[in-house]
Amino acid sequence: MSERSLVLLKPDALQRGLAGRIISRLEDRGLKIVGMKLMQMDMPTAQRHYAEHVEKPFFAGLSSFMMSRPIVAMAVEGKSAVEVVRKTMGATNPQNAEPGTIRGDLAVDIGRNLIHGSDSPESAERELAIFFADGDLLDYDREIEPWVTES
Numbered sequence: 001m002s003e004r005s006l007v008l009l010k011p012d013a014l015q016r017g018l019a020g021r022i023i024s025r026l027e028d029r030g031l032k033i034v035g036m037k038l039m040q041m042d043m044p045t046a047q048r049h050y051a052e053h054v055e056k057p058f059f060a061g062l063s064s065f066m067m068s069r070p071i072v073a074m075a076v077e078g079k080s081a082v083e084v085v086r087k088t089m090g091a092t093n094p095q096n097a098e099p100g101t102i103r104g105d106l107a108v109d110i111g112r113n114l115i116h117g118s119d120s121p122e123s124a125e126r127e128l129a130i131f132f133a134d135g136d137l138l139d140y141d142r143e144i145e146p147w148v149t150e151s
Contacts, residue, residue: 011069035075085117
């Protein structure tokens with residue numbers, strides 16, 4: 001069954017020029033991009049997205065970082081998209097992330113870990129609504145092997 005997940009490429013991903021490599025890794029796993037935008041996060045968006053962390057001591061630093069530079073917000077779709085994104089990202093702390101994952105190969109530290117992905121289908125639905133309005137996400141078929149033509 002196909003599902004959708006939110007992916008955020010954090011400011012450090014863009015600052016280090018890793019957006020294309022990260023997107024490629026997600027597409028290589030069979031995920032289809034159904035929405036994407038370059039944006040500057042503002043405080044209301046940070047508060048909605050990180051609602052469960054607003055009262056925690058690290059929220060000020062987290063929100064400041066997320067608002068410091070542009071981010072890329074993406075909606076990806078595929079079979080078990082949430083799980084596929086999570087496994088492809090690797091553990092939150094790059095020191096604990098497996099080699100071959102985005103964070104295991106590319107991230108610097110827990111505060112600069114390049115990418116966010118929804119942690120459940122329910123979270124994905126809530127988070128996608130924060131970053132994408134009705135009608136922003138596209139439904140389309142993707143030819144997996146466009147070089148194969150029917151005769």
